[in-house]
Amino acid sequence: MSPLLEARGVTRTLPGLVPVTLVRGIDLTIGRGEFVAVTGPSGSGKSSLLYLLGLLDRPTEGHVLIDGEDTARLSRGALARLRRQRLGFVFQFHFLLPEFTSLENVLLPMRRLGGEEAALRARAEALLERLGLADAMAKLPEELSGGMRQRVAVARALANDPALVLADEPTGNLDSRNAASMFDLFETLVAEHGRSIVVVTHDPALAARARRQVRLVDGRIVEDTGAVAA
Amino acid sequence: MLAATIALRHLGRRRRQTLVSVLGVALGVGFFIAVTSLMRGFQTYFVAQVIDVAPHITIKDEHRAPRLQPAVLAHPDGAVSVRGVKPREELRGIRNARGLIAELETIPGVAVAPGLRGAALLRYGSRDVTATIAGIDPPRERRVGNIEKDMIAGRLEDLRATANGIILGIGLAERLGAGIGDTITAVAASGTARAFKVVGLVATGITAIDNSEAYVLLKLAQVLQNRPNVINAIRLRLDDVRGAEPLARRIEAAHGWRTESWEEANRNVLSLFVIQNAIMFSVVGAILLVAAFGIYSIISTVVHEKARDIAILKSLGFTEGDILRIFTIEGVLVGAAGAVLGALVGEGLIFGLSQVRFEEAGGVIRGTGGFILARELWPYLAGGGFALLAAAVAALVPARRAASLNPVEIVRGAA
Numbered sequence: 339m340s341p342l343l344e345a346r347g348v349t350r351t352l353p354g355l356v357p358v359t360l361v362r363g364i365d366l367t368i369g370r371g372e373f374v375a376v377t378g379p380s381g382s383g384k385s386s387l388l389y390l391l392g393l394l395d396r397p398t399e400g401h402v403l404i405d406g407e408d409t410a411r412l413s414r415g416a417l418a419r420l421r422r423q424r425l426g427f428v429f430q431f432h433f434l435l436p437e438f439t440s441l442e443n444v445l446l447p448m449r450r451l452g453g454e455e456a457a458l459r460a461r462a463e464a465l466l467e468r469l470g471l472a473d474a475m476a477k478l479p480e481e482l483s484g485g486m487r488q489r490v491a492v493a494r495a496l497a498n499d500p501a502l503v504l505a506d507e508p509t510g511n512l513d514s515r516n517a518a519s520m521f522d523l524f525e526t527l528v529a530e531h532g533r534s535i536v537v538v539t540h541d542p543a544l545a546a547r548a549r550r551q552v553r554l555v556d557g558r559i560v561e562d563t564g565a566v567a568a
Numbered sequence: 569m570l571a572a573t574i575a576l577r578h579l580g581r582r583r584r585q586t587l588v589s590v591l592g593v594a595l596g597v598g599f600f601i602a603v604t605s606l607m608r609g610f611q612t613y614f615v616a617q618v619i620d621v622a623p624h625i626t627i628k629d630e631h632r633a634p635r636l637q638p639a640v641l642a643h644p645d646g647a648v649s650v651r652g653v654k655p656r657e658e659l660r661g662i663r664n665a666r667g668l669i670a671e672l673e674t675i676p677g678v679a680v681a682p683g684l685r686g687a688a689l690l691r692y693g694s695r696d697v698t699a700t701i702a703g704i705d706p707p708r709e710r711r712v713g714n715i716e717k718d719m720i721a722g723r724l725e726d727l728r729a730t731a732n733g734i735i736l737g738i739g740l741a742e743r744l745g746a747g748i749g750d751t752i753t754a755v756a757a758s759g760t761a762r763a764f765k766v767v768g769l770v771a772t773g774i775t776a777i778d779n780s781e782a783y784v785l786l787k788l789a790q791v792l793q794n795r796p797n798v799i800n801a802i803r804l805r806l807d808d809v810r811g812a813e814p815l816a817r818r819i820e821a822a823h824g825w826r827t828e829s830w831e832e833a834n835r836n837v838l839s840l841f842v843i844q845n846a847i848m849f850s851v852v853g854a855i856l857l858v859a860a861f862g863i864y865s866i867i868s869t870v871v872h873e874k875a876r877d878i879a880i881l882k883s884l885g886f887t888e889g890d891i892l893r894i895f896t897i898e899g900v901l902v903g904a905a906g907a908v909l910g911a912l913v914g915e916g917l918i919f920g921l922s923q924v925r926f927e928e929a930g931g932v933i934r935g936t937g938g939f940i941l942a943r944e945l946w947p948y949l950a951g952g953g954f955a956l957l958a959a960a961v962a963a964l965v966p967a968r969r970a971a972s973l974n975p976v977e978i979v980r981g982a983a
Contacts, residue, residue, distance in 0.1 A: 385980070394883055395976045415887050422885020429979060433880040437577035447884040449570045494884070506979075 340406030342501055342534050343368040343391060348400035350386055360386035361557040364400070368502065368536060373528040374564070375548035376538045383557035384538040385506050391536060392425055392504045393417045422451055426495030430507035432487035434479040440466060440490045441475040447497045465493045469523065485516035492523060496533075503527065505537040509544060521547050571890060574881075575897040578870050586902060589866045592859035593906020593955050598913025600852040600951040605918050607848050608942035611841050617773065619830055623681075623712055623803035624812040626833070627819060628826045629662045661798035662825055669802060672819070677807035679711035682799040684789045690782065692744040692752040699740055701754060701782050703789020712805040715770055715783060721748050722768025727785050734764035738771040739779030754782075758794035853954075859906065860958035863899050868966040871895060879975035888971040895970045899963020900956060907952035914948065 348364040351357050361383040368374060368391070376384045389395040390402060393409055402409050404420060412420070421427075434443045444462040449455075466475050469489045479487050488508060495503050505524070509517035521544050527533045528549075539545050550564030579586045637650045662668065665682060672680045684703040689696055706724050710716055716724040720738065727733045734754070736746065746752050746766050755761045764784060772778055790796050806812055812829035820827040831838060871878070878891055921939045 389976045389979070392883070394979075415889070418882065418885050418887040420885075421883065425885075427880075427883040429880075429883075433876060433979075435574075435577075435877050435880070437574075437581050446570075446881075450884065450886055450890070498885075 340403070341367045342370050342372075342405065344401075344403040344406075345387075345391060345397075346401045346403070348387075348390055348397040348402060350383075350390055350395065351398045359557055361390065361554070364390075364557075364559060366391075366552065366559065366562070368534055370501065370534055371528060371532045372534045372536075372550060372564070373524060373548045374534075374536045374550045374552055375545035376536060376552045376554060377540070377542065377545045378554035380540075382554040384554055386557075387554065388504050388506050388536065388538050392427060393421055394427075422447065422498060424501050426498070426500035426503040428488070428491050428495045428503065428505040428508045430510040432479065432484075432491040434487055434490055434494070436479050439476050439478055440471060440482065440486075440493075443479070443490055444493045444497050447494060451498050462493075462497065465496060466490070469493050485512055485519070488512060488516070488520065489523070492520070496527070500533070502534045502536065505535065507538055507540065509539065509541065517541065517544060571893040572897050572901075574894050575901060578874065578894075579898055579901060582866065582870065585866050585869065589859070589862040589902045590905045590909060592862040593856070593903055593959065594909035594913050596852065596856035596859040597907050597910020597951040597955050598917055599855055600954075601911065601914025601947045602917035602921065603848055603852055604947035604951075605914075605941045605943065606921060606939060607844060608944065608947075609940035611844075612942055613940040614837070615834075619809055622830055622833065624806045624809055624830050625804040625816045625819070626828050627662065627668070627802040627804070627823075628828070629660050629800040630826045631824060632820070632826050661795065661800050662802060665799040665802065668823060672802070672804060675815075677811075678815075679708070679805045681705060681708035681712035681803050681805075682786065683709075683801045683803060684786060684793060684795065684799055685801055686789065686793045686795075687757055688782075688792065689755040690740070690744055690752055691755065692746040692750060695744050697740060697743045699754075699780050699782050701734075701756075701784055701789055701792065703786035703793075704783050705786050712803050714772070718770045718772045719768050720771045722766075724768065726767035727783065730765055730767045732762065732764050732788065733767035733784070735768035735770055735783040736766055737778035737781045738769050739775060740782060741766070741769050743779065754784075754792060756792045756794065758792075760792055760794050762788070762792050764788075852951075856954055856958050859955070860962040863902050863959045864962040864965060866902065867895055867899050867963045868969075870898060871966045871970040874970070875973060875978050878970050878973050879978035882973075882975040883979075891973075892964075892967050892971040895967030896960060896963050899959045899967070902963075903956045903959020904952075906959070907955040910951060910955065911948050914951070918943075 345364050345366040348366075349359065349362045351359045364387060366387075376387060378384050386395070390397055393402065393404075396410070404424060409417060409420065434440075435446065438446065441459075441462055444465060445458060448458040448462060463475065466472060469492060471486060471489055471493065474482055474486055474490065479490070482490065488511070492508070495505075503524075509520050512520060524535050524537060525547065528535055537548065545551050551561070552559055552563075553561035637648070637653065639648045639650055669680050669682055672678060682705060685700055688699055688701045690699045704715075704727075706727055710724060715735070719735070722735065724735070727735065734752065736744070741747065744752060748766055748769065750766045751763050752766060753761055753763050770778070770783070784792070786799075790798060804815075806815065809830065813831050816827040816829040816832065819825070881891065918941055922941055925938050
């Protein structure tokens with residue numbers, strides 16, 4: 339069985355008068371049900387790696403494979419479909435659409451994927467309830483606290499039941515209590531729902547809660563504590 | 569559906585700017601509808617007047633091109649120079665007019681009336697006025713012209729009931745100072761003079777005609793002009809006026825006489841209408857263009873403001889096509905709202921214009937007394953359609969920009 343996600347010799351260089359290499363020669367395999375924390379100093383290429391793994395960016399060299407399928411040859415539309423069906427993103431800022439309520443924000447990716455509206459709504463409501471946001475469903479993002487917004491963003495990332503959740507500094511704007519709560523949630527998703535999670539974080543304490551830590555320095559992996567689970 | 573929902577929310581968030589853009593489009597569409605109604609109303613009225621007053625086709629006793637000289641006919645390919653040709657004096661008039669009339673009367677949907685028109689001097693008391701005397705055949709004239717309908721005193725039939733009866737244009741009667749029952753003298757170019765009794769007055773509404781035309785029986789006109797049995801004009805009226813030009817061409821080709829349709833006779837006026845329409849569409853087009861810039865402005869602003877949302881939508885698996893659709897729909901929604909509101913603005917303007925009343929100098933109201941407004945569906949459809957098209961095109965540019973935004977750059981910028 340092929341791993342969920344695989345990066346083979348991935349390099350990303352920004353063109354320009356002085357080309358800047360964000361990540362270089364990354365080989366990384368993410369298995370199903372893995373909880374991986376990507377750490378490293380600022381500018382080490384953590385976020386760049388996440389965008390490459392999440393198919394938001396294309397590598398200059400190397401390949402990213404999802405379920406064994408090389409994504410290099412896929413069109414932008416096909417990449418979008420993969421993101422829609424297999425991946426979920428959580429960013430440092432919640433990036434909720436301000437015109438939509440919490441429930442509608444969660445429903446957005448669901449509606450794009452398609453399905454019966456009543457069933458989608460029921461699933462979105464269940465998701466928000468599970469994240470302790472039952473009272474926030476009808477509220478606009480501006481009416482929610484920072485922690486609640488980020489949980490809604492997590493709910494949105496989970497909306498289409500993705501195999502892999504990619505989180506870029508999801509606790510960067512949260513206090514320690516909310517940050518710990520967020521990691522509790524990630525642990526639950528991995529343990530109870532078998533999802534894979536790759537989370538970029540600066541916080542060593544939070545990173546330590548992940549079963550595997552990958553440390554980046556200057557765009558290269560300098561440490562990887564775990565192997566592929568399955 | 570999802571794209572439309574997102575588009576609506578974006579616009580709803582920027583109510584004031586959206587409203588201004590919608591109003592811009594609405595004004596453009598509204599003015600287009602009102603001005604079109606005004607122009608078309610005037611033009612239709614004018615054409616109707618022309619068609620109403622004049623025959624649809626007039627066959628004249630003249631040829632469009634001079635007759636070819638025998639030498640030219642004998643040497644069609646040669647270089648022929650004919651000098652010192654003295655034109656032969658010939659008796660003007662349509663030859664074999666009766667046969668031609670009989671032939672034309674067999675065409676379905678065509679009414680035919682012969683006539684003899686000629687200049688004459690009308691004298692009443694001390695006043696002499698130059699006029700055109702038209703000899704007509706009342707029963708046939710009734711079917712071709714509207715003289716009977718335009719009569720404000722007397723009846724067309726009185727021409728036959730009264731010996732030497734004459735019907736005067738209202739302006740002509742005023743210039744002569746003559747009225748019903750007065751006897752005037754007509755002197756033709758041939759020198760023949762004859763007394764006529766005024767039996768009717770006609771007001772067509774066209775000053776040039778009312779000031780110069782008089783009508784007598786065809787036979788009396790032939791006597792006055794000293795041109796027995798001559799007819800110099802055959803006038804036709806068609807059930808379908810659109811057939812006038814092709815029929816005129818057929819008659820002229822078959823018989824050689826210069827045959828003018830109402831369109832040819834009024835070609836300069838009709839070409840003026842084309843220029844008028846071009847000016848109108850240019851002005852209104854400019855208004856809609858400004859409105860389109862308004863739409864471009866709002867969609868550009870929304871794209872700029874929503875760059876982060878676009879990035880997040882892309883990360884959620886929305887395609888470039890989805891993003892393009894969202895922002896194009898926004899433009900089209902503004903255009904559609906503007907078109908609907910514009911139709912109401914147009915209706916309001918038309919209603920306002922319909923309330924305007926004119927009075928001519930001297931307190932005499934002639935013609936319509938107000939704006940003539942055409943009520944047609946097509947300006948609404950054309951104005952709305954153009955607004956939608958302009959909106960879609962205006963939105964497409966920023967929408968394409970939105971679709972091509974790189975989410976990574978935006979997310980990095982926001983971090």
